[in-house]
Every structure is written in structure tokens, then in C-alpha cells.
Amino acid sequence: MPELQPLPAHLIGGNFLLTETDPGRVFTPEDLTAEQRLMAQTAEKFMEKEVLPHLEALEHQEGDWSRRLFRQAGGLGLLGMGVPADYDGLELDRATIVGVEEQLTRLGGFGVTCGAHSGIGSQPLQYFGTEAQKKKYLAKLASGQWMGAYALSEAGSGSDALGLRTKAELSADGKHYILNGTKMWISNAAWADLFTVFARVDGQQVTAFLVERTFPGVSTGKEEHKLGIKSSSTRRVILEDAKVPVENLLGGVGKGAYIAFNILNSGRFKLGAGAMGAAKEALRGATQYALERHQFGRPLAGFGLIQQKLAEMAVRIFAGESAVYRTAAMMDAVFATGETLAATEPPFPRGLEEFALECSIIKVACSEILDDVADESLQIHGGYGYTEEFSAARTVRDSRINRIFEGTNEINRLFIPGLLLRRAQRGRLPLIGAITKVTQDLLSPAPLEDQSGEDLLSAARGLLGNAKKLTLFIAGVAHQKFGDKMIEEQEVGAALSDLIIDVYLGESAWLRTAKARSTRRETSVLADLTLQFINDAVGRMEGHARRALAALSQGDELRAQLGMVRRLLRWTPLNTVARGRSIARRLCERGSYPALLAAP
Amino acid sequence: MKILVPLKRVPDPDTKIRLKPDGTGVETDGVKFSVNPFDAIALEEALRLEEKLGEMDIVVVSIGGEASIEQLRVGLAMGAQRALLIKTGAALDSLAVAKILAAVYQREQPDFVLMGKQAIDDDANQTGQMLAALLGIGQATFVSRLELVEQRTRARCARETDAGLESITVKLPAIITADLRLNEPRYVSLPGIMKAKKKPLEELELEALGVAAVARTTVLHYEAPPSRQAGVRVPTVEALVDKLKNEAKVI
Ligand SMILES: Cc1cc2nc3c(=O)[nH]c(=O)nc-3n(C[C@H](O)[C@H](O)[C@H](O)COP(=O)(O)OP(=O)(O)OC[C@H]3O[C@@H](n4cnc5c(N)ncnc54)[C@H](O)[C@@H]3O)c2cc1C
Numbered sequence: 001m002p003e004l005q006p007l008p009a010h011l012i013g014g015n016f017l018l019t020e021t022d023p024g025r026v027f028t029p030e031d032l033t034a035e036q037r038l039m040a041q042t043a044e045k046f047m048e049k050e051v052l053p054h055l056e057a058l059e060h061q062e063g064d065w066s067r068r069l070f071r072q073a074g075g076l077g078l079l080g081m082g083v084p085a086d087y088d089g090l091e092l093d094r095a096t097i098v099g100v101e102e103q104l105t106r107l108g109g110f111g112v113t114c115g116a117h118s119g120i121g122s123q124p125l126q127y128f129g130t131e132a133q134k135k136k137y138l139a140k141l142a143s144g145q146w147m148g149a150y151a152l153s154e155a156g157s158g159s160d161a162l163g164l165r166t167k168a169e170l171s172a173d174g175k176h177y178i179l180n181g182t183k184m185w186i187s188n189a190a191w192a193d194l195f196t197v198f199a200r201v202d203g204q205q206v207t208a209f210l211v212e213r214t215f216p217g218v219s220t221g222k223e224e225h226k227l228g229i230k231s232s233s234t235r236r237v238i239l240e241d242a243k244v245p246v247e248n249l250l251g252g253v254g255k256g257a258y259i260a261f262n263i264l265n266s267g268r269f270k271l272g273a274g275a276m277g278a279a280k281e282a283l284r285g286a287t288q289y290a291l292e293r294h295q296f297g298r299p300l301a302g303f304g305l306i307q308q309k310l311a312e313m314a315v316r317i318f319a320g321e322s323a324v325y326r327t328a329a330m331m332d333a334v335f336a337t338g339e340t341l342a343a344t345e346p347p348f349p350r351g352l353e354e355f356a357l358e359c360s361i362i363k364v365a366c367s368e369i370l371d372d373v374a375d376e377s378l379q380i381h382g383g384y385g386y387t388e389e390f391s392a393a394r395t396v397r398d399s400r401i402n403r404i405f406e407g408t409n410e411i412n413r414l415f416i417p418g419l420l421l422r423r424a425q426r427g428r429l430p431l432i433g434a435i436t437k438v439t440q441d442l443l444s445p446a447p448l449e450d451q452s453g454e455d456l457l458s459a460a461r462g463l464l465g466n467a468k469k470l471t472l473f474i475a476g477v478a479h480q481k482f483g484d485k486m487i488e489e490q491e492v493g494a495a496l497s498d499l500i501i502d503v504y505l506g507e508s509a510w511l512r513t514a515k516a517r518s519t520r521r522e523t524s525v526l527a528d529l530t531l532q533f534i535n536d537a538v539g540r541m542e543g544h545a546r547r548a549l550a551a552l553s554q555g556d557e558l559r560a561q562l563g564m565v566r567r568l569l570r571w572t573p574l575n576t577v578a579r580g581r582s583i584a585r586r587l588c589e590r591g592s593y594p595a596l597l598a599a600p
Numbered sequence: 601m602k603i604l605v606p607l608k609r610v611p612d613p614d615t616k617i618r619l620k621p622d623g624t625g626v627e628t629d630g631v632k633f634s635v636n637p638f639d640a641i642a643l644e645e646a647l648r649l650e651e652k653l654g655e656m657d658i659v660v661v662s663i664g665g666e667a668s669i670e671q672l673r674v675g676l677a678m679g680a681q682r683a684l685l686i687k688t689g690a691a692l693d694s695l696a697v698a699k700i701l702a703a704v705y706q707r708e709q710p711d712f713v714l715m716g717k718q719a720i721d722d723d724a725n726q727t728g729q730m731l732a733a734l735l736g737i738g739q740a741t742f743v744s745r746l747e748l749v750e751q752r753t754r755a756r757c758a759r760e761t762d763a764g765l766e767s768i769t770v771k772l773p774a775i776i777t778a779d780l781r782l783n784e785p786r787y788v789s790l791p792g793i794m795k796a797k798k799k800p801l802e803e804l805e806l807e808a809l810g811v812a813a814v815a816r817t818t819v820l821h822y823e824a825p826p827s828r829q830a831g832v833r834v835p836t837v838e839a840l841v842d843k844l845k846n847e848a849k850v851i
Pocket residue numbers: 116150151152153155156157158159160184185186187188226234401404405406407408409410411490
């Protein structure tokens with residue numbers, strides 16, 4: 001593989017763990033232009049006026065509502081946002097697209113329909129297709145005239161995606177590949193016109209194919225009965241001697257894994273971004289209900305425990321959202337270099353691959369934030385939340401899938417430390433040097449910088465810096481003990497992931513606030529949300545660190561290491577009760593999450 | 601043909617309105633703003649006329665600060681060809697606005713003006729009427745159906761009045777004000793937003809227009825309406841009738 005061009009420090013995937021980022025370099029939602037906001041508003045209105053009023057019909061898959069609204073979304077430009085203008089797309093950057101897609105996911109199932117189409121359904125073609133293939137299909141997908149789907153999973157291979165068994169054999173005349181096998185759990189299967197199908201050529205090399213629904217030998221199974229996202233379609237795709245023209249082979253024979261995994265990076269990012277949209281919607285519903293419902297002569301919003309829930313939701317959404325926009329712009333920047341990786345034919349953009357780690361972080365963190373927000377929103381609704389009278393119950397059902405598809409959260413948690421190590425071994429990330437240095441620094445008796453700090457935000461930044469050191473230190477201890485067998489130590493790997501996730505989200509929130517401070521007159525809400533997140537993260541991080549170290553060391557060594565954990569994570573707990581109440585009060589005054597952030 | 605469509609920046613109808621504690625006005629920080637919904641209906645009608653009759657010059661105009669550019673961009677994204685911002689920071693009342701629009705009318709010489717019947721912020725419902733009077737041209741207000749007739753020299757309009765629908769024909773140029781049922785405005789599509797970037801948007805200081813527009817009315821104080829009391833459930837129709845008669849005293 002040719003040498004990769006060096007990227008600036010803040011654009012190297014995973015490098016946030018080794019360096020400090022300048023707030024001026026991050027993109028935040030506050031930086032969105034009027035135009036970008038206007039685009040999101042179009043999607044917002046479309047959801048409110050066209051989609052949500054047909055909730056019942058959509059959830060029961062009555063008539064052709066899904067397809068019809070999908071087309072309408074296409075007409076408004078909502079389905080080809082990332083596609084190049086040459087193929088009738090809008091060529092918008094990710095930071096813009098996120099704002100729009102956050103609206104579409106307000107109805108989980110419809111969000112999956114649109115997301116599976118414009119993400120995993122269209123992107124294999126967009127990023128790995130030849131000119132001729134893109135000419136033939138991409139504009140149709142971008143306009144919503146056609147619907148796309150992605151068929152990787154099989155009954156026997158889910159997490160172990162490369163365990164797939166579907167076969168592809170070249171026909172005698174060399175004009176077609178003949179595909180045989182059954183794909184499982186395929187989103188959009190009922191309506192899709194084009195499937196990206198992964199199969200083994202001659203039973204060996206994993207390869208991607210563009211398969212039209214109408215090709216002979218292609219059919220779909222019956223609709224799955226799902227827990228949630230009922231307005232989306234999930235079916236098997238059955239290939240019985242399916243005839244696929246050779247020119248529909250994507251990216252080269254044996255290049256399927258590159259395609260599958262790099263598309264998943266983008267899919268994971270989109271999933272996380274969409275989850276934040278759903279979470280904001282759930283918080284809006286919870287806030288409204290807490291204001292309207294009275295018990296003991298007071299609105300629910302007047303009770304401390306309800307305020308605590310509302311504040312916690314806002315705090316975690318803030319951190320997740322900050323990470324999403326930060327990453328969106330980093331991806332945009334690497335895409336903008338135009339650099340490609342020559343692993344496939346034609347080569348694919350580096351931007352798709354560079355932030356694999358950040359995409360996994362966002363997938364795990366945002367899907368779990370959404371689950372917790374949905375759950376607490378239902379709780380605030382009490383008995384009514386358990387019925388279908390409000391959307392809270394549906395949101396709980398809809399949100400749950402996000403921890404399963406696009407790589408389960410377990411698989412993503414294992415991927416994070418694994419990827420760091422691989423990048424280090426390939427010389428793309430100076431991880432080993434950083435671990436060595438941190439280990440030496442920590443073991444030397446020199447006192448640590450005092451983090452008590454004049455102001456809380458700088459103390460918080462100091463804490464994040466220490467948390468990075470701690471993460472690297474534990475990674476070093478684990479690597480020393482297990483070497484390359486570390487992959488089998490899943491619990492330790494996941495603890496490292498959880499540390500990394502809190503560091504990334506906490507830092508993203510911090511950077512966002514710091515940036516806003518330098519440009520806006522009043523940022524007390526942003527600061528409160530950031531401090532509350534980091535404060536809560538300290539407890540979580542300490543737990544992960546202790547659990548990992550206790551599995552790695554013992555006796556005096558362990559005690560010394562735990563002492564270091566305490567020193568590194570030294571932090572005087574904030575009054576989260578008072579701060580939470582004030583966040584909740586402002587949230588209730590403003591009525592919704594985005595309004596909470598506007599300057600008072 | 602040229603149609604002039606004024607667009608006013610108003611708090612979004614779905615936004616929660618809060619008053620400044622001292623009652624001098626509405627809290628604007630953190631409030632979402634939109635094109636006045638009646639103005640959007642007026643613009644939509646202009647766009648539909650264009651779709652039906654062929655190319656037109658649709659000019660949107662707004663009066664106010666830089667922030668109103670946002671609403672003009674919406675107008676351009678919906679399909680207007682050109683936008684004009686009359687820049688002023690002054691507080692204006694309906695007559696002042698009508699005077700400014702009259703000057704814009706003289707400058708632009710449109711075939712007619714299509715505007716909202718009222719703005720949802722102050723609900724004054726008089727700017728269109730005043731503008732027609734200032735210009736000495738005809739008017740059709742509260743229009744819910746519009747058709748250009750007699751080689752586009754007249755507009756046949758259905759007006760929504762208290763007594764029912766009234767059909768009138770006005771000679772152009774005229775001021776036509778849009779009612780709710782005239783149409784349902786289109787979405788601002790994403791391609792539309794991209795195209796709007798390249799359309800001309802002219803900014804003009806109010807002074808440059810040569811009108812002295814001074815508000816003759818001042819608002820002394822804003823007060824929120826009393827918040828709604830909790831409702832009660834009545835067990836029977838009789839109980840309801842009784843309450844309506846004796847408690848609410850409405851029947
Ligand atoms: C509604 C829905 C829509 C979907 N849409 C699509 C689609 O459009 N296209 C597509 O290709 N696929 C799709 N999928 C499939 C989805 O990606 C898989 O379900 C997912 O990858 C998990 O695979 P699995 O179901 O086989 O679970 P398994 O892989 O059997 O996993 C079961 C459990 O074991 C855990 N586990 C597995 N391996 C390990 C390990 N090595 N270490 C530790 N824990 C492990 C998992 O985390 C999980 O908790 C969809 C699934 C659903 C439910």
C-alpha cells in the first residue's frame with residue numbers, strides 16, 4: 001500500500017487520546033449556518049406534517065405509506081444529501097446531513113428506512129462503485145426513486161459477518177455470477193430495488209455485488225415480527241441461482257471485507273447521530289409531560305427526582321451531540337483531502353476509514369444514551385408511559401435495536417482497543433511511545449499537576465488529560481501482561497473502551513463549551529452541562545479502571561496502581577443536585593433541548 | 601409579470617412565547633423565527649401563478665435588521681427570483697410599514713402585490729389596506745381563491761368574509777392579501793436552499809428609499825394572558841348544561 005499522507009494531529013483517528021485538541025479546531029452545533037439550520041427545519045416540518053400524522057398506518061405497514069413518504073422525502077432532497085452533484089445528489093457535508101437526519105429518526109422505523117437507504121444502502125455504490133455502476137444506479141437512489149438495502153448478515157453469521165456462506169459462481173459463459181444463499185434481517189427488504197449483497201466467490205473470497213430486486217432468482221421472505229421500529233421492513237433476502245451480471249461486481253473480487261467494514265464505519269456514525277435526534281425528541285416529550293401532569297398539586301417538573309432525570313438526559317445528550325458534530329467535521333475534513341486508499345478497485349476515500357474508532361465510540365455511546373433517555377422518559381410518563389397513548393413506549397421499543405445492529409455494542413467495544421493496537425502496530429498512531437512515556441511519568445515519584453484549579457472548567461480539562469493518561473497506563477499494563485492474547489481478555493478491553501468513550505464525549509463537550517466561550521457572551525448552560533457530564537464520568541471511569549486493574553494485577557502492585565487511579569482521578573464532587581435542578585428549570589422554561597442551549 | 605411579496609420575520613408559531621420581565625416586549629433570545637405564515641401563503645400563490653402562467657419575476661421584500669435575511673432566504677429557497685431587504689432598526693407600526701412598502705412599490709413597479717392578510721405577531725391586519733390607500737389602487741383582502749383574468753389585467757378573487765365567500769374582480773395593479781385557505785405552502789426543499797445561495801439579495805438602507813417612516817403608535821406594556829385553569833370532568837350531560845348555565849353563564 002502506498003504511504004499515507006500525514007494528517008494534522010486533530011485529524012488522525014484515535015489521536016485525541018494522545019494529544020490535546022485546540023477548541024478552535026472542533027466543529028460544534030453552535031457553528032451551524034442559517035442555511036444548515038434551514039435544511040434541518042425542512043426535515044422537521046416534513047416529519048411533523050407528513051410523517052408523524054401517519055404514525056399508525058406506518059407502524060402497521062398499511063398501504064404504501066412508507067414508500068410514498070420515502071419518495072416525498074426524496075423529492076425534498078432528504079435522501080441524496082451526501083451524493084455527488086454529478087449523480088443528482090446535493091453533495092452536502094456531514095455536519096449538515098446530521099442535522100437533517102436527526103429529524104428523520106424522530107420516528108425510529110422511518111428513520112431506519114431512510115438511514116438504511118442513504119447510508120449502508122447507497123454508500124457501497126457511492127464509495128466503491130465504478131463510473132458506469134454509479135451512472136446506472138446512484139442518481140436513482142439519490143432521488144429516492146429507488147430504494148437501497150445492504151445484505152451482509154445471514155442466519156449463521158451476524159457479529160461474525162465474514163462467516164457468511166452465500167456463494168457466487170461465474171456462469172459458464174462468463175457473463176454472470178450465480179448467487180445462492182439467504183441473507184437475514186435485511187432492512188428495507190420489502191421495498192428495496194437495489195441490494196448490496198455480500199457473497200463468497202467460489203465459496204472463498206468475500207465479494208460485494210449490486211443486485212437488482214428484479215434479477216431472476218431474487219426474492220424476499222415474510223416480514224419479521226419485531227419488538228420495535230415496526231414501520232421499517234426487515235426480511236430475509238433469498239437468492240436461488242440469482243443471475244447477477246459480472247459488471248455488477250463491486251470493488252473487485254475478494255474486496256468485500258473492505259467494503260463491508262468501511263461502510264459500517266459510516267453506518268455507525270449515522271446511527272449514533274440519528275440516536276441523538278431520537279433522544280432529543282424523547283426529552284422534549286418528557287419535558288412537556290412533566291410540565292403538564294400534576295400530582296400532589298404540583299407539576300411533575302416541580303419534583304427534585306423528575307428534575308434530576310430531565311437534567312441527566314440533557315447532560316448526556318449534550319455530550320453525545322458534541323461528539324457527533326465534532327466527528328462529522330473531522331470526517332468531512334479528511335474526505336476533503338481527496339486522498340484514497342488503494343485497497344479496492346477503484347480506490348476508496350480515506351475519510352471513510354480514518355475515524356473508525358470515533359465512529360464506534362459514537363455508535364456505542366449514543367445508542368446507550370438513547371436507551372437510557374427513552375427509558376427515563378417512559379418513567380416520567382408513569383402508567384401512561386406504559387400505554388400507547390404517548391410516544392414514550394414506542395420510543396423504548398424503537399431505540400433498543402440500536403445496540404444490536406451495525407455491530408453489536410459488545411463487538412464495537414472490542415473493536416475500539418483492537419483498532420488502536422492495529423494502528424499502533426502499523427505506525428499510524430504513536431501509541432506505544434505514548435504508553436511508555438505515561439508509564440514512566442506515573443511511576444516516577446514527581447508530583448502530578450494540581451488539578452484543584454482556579455476555575456472548574458480548567459480543572460475539568462486537567463481531569464480529562466489525566467483520564468487519558470490512566471487509559472494509556474492500563475492499556476500498557478494489559479498489553480504487558482497478555483501481549484497479543486489481549487483480544488481474549490474481553491472484559492479488560494471493554495473497560496478500556498468505556499474509559500475511552502467517556503474521555504471522547506467529555507472532551508467533546510468541553511471543547512464545545514470552550515469554543516462557545518471564545519465567541520459568545522454567555523455560556524453558563526453549556527458549562528453546566530459539560531461539568532455535570534465530566535463529574536459523573538469520573539465515578540464511571542474510576543469503576544472501569546479499578547475493575548480492569550484488579551483483573552490485571554494483585555497485592556502491593558495492585559494497591560500502588562489503585563493509588564494512582566485515585567490520584568489521577570482526583571476530583572471534588574460538584575453539587576450535581578443544585579446544578580441539575582437549575583438545568584431542569586431552564587429546560588422547562590424553554591420547553592425543549594435545543595432551546596435550552598440558546599443564550600438566555 | 602412582476603409580483604411583489606412582502607415577508608415578515610415573526611416568532612415561529614410553534615415557539616413558546618415568553619415576555620421580558622419588565623413587559624417591554626417579547627423575549628427574542630433563543631426564540632425560533634419564521635416567515636409569517638400568511639406571507640408564506642402569499643408567496644406560494646405567486647409561485648403557483650408562475651407555474652401556471654409561465655415565467656414571472658417574483659420579488660420578496662422584508663423590512664428590518666440583518667436577521668430578516670434568514671426569512672428572505674426562505675423566500676428565495678421556495679422559488680422567488682430576487683430578494684430585497686430594507687434595513688432599519690426602528691420600531692415600526694402598520695402605517696410606517698405601509699409607507700415603506702409604498703416606496704418599494706414605486707421602485708419596483710410590480711403588476712401587483714401579494715401579501716399576508718396579517719402578521720401573527722401583532723395581528724394588526726391593516727398593512728395591506730393602508731398600502732392600497734397610500735398607492736390609490738384597488739385591494740382584495742382575505743383572499744382564499746385567486747385567478748388572473750382578462751389577459752391578466754384583473755384578478756378574480758374569492759374573499760372570506762363573515763357573511764360567507766364574496767367573489768370580486770379587481771383591476772391590476774392591486775393589493776391582494778392572502779387568507780389561510782388560499783393554499784398550503786410548499787416545503788423549502790434542500791435543492792431549493794442550495795439554489796437560493798446564488799440568487800440576488802439586495803440590501804438597502806431605509807434612508808436610501810427616501811421615506812420618513814415613523815411609528816405613530818407605541819406599545820406601552822405587554823402582558824401574558826392568564827394561564828389556563830385546570831379543566832374538570834363532568835359526569836353527565838345534565839351536569840354540563842348546568843355548569844354552562846350557572847357557572848360559566850354562557851347559555
Ligand atoms: C431489525 C434489524 C435490522 C437489521 N438490518 C440489517 C441490514 O440491513 N443488513 C444486514 O446485513 N444486517 C442487518 N441486521 C443484522 C444485524 O446486523 C445483526 O443482527 C447483528 O450484527 C448481530 O448479529 P446476530 O443477530 O447474529 O447476533 P450474534 O452475533 O449471534 O450475537 C448474539 C450476542 O452475542 C454477542 N457476541 C457475538 N460475538 C461475540 C464475541 N466475539 N464476543 C462477545 N460477544 C459476542 C453479541 O454482542 C450479542 O449480544 C439487522 C438486524 C435487525 C434485528
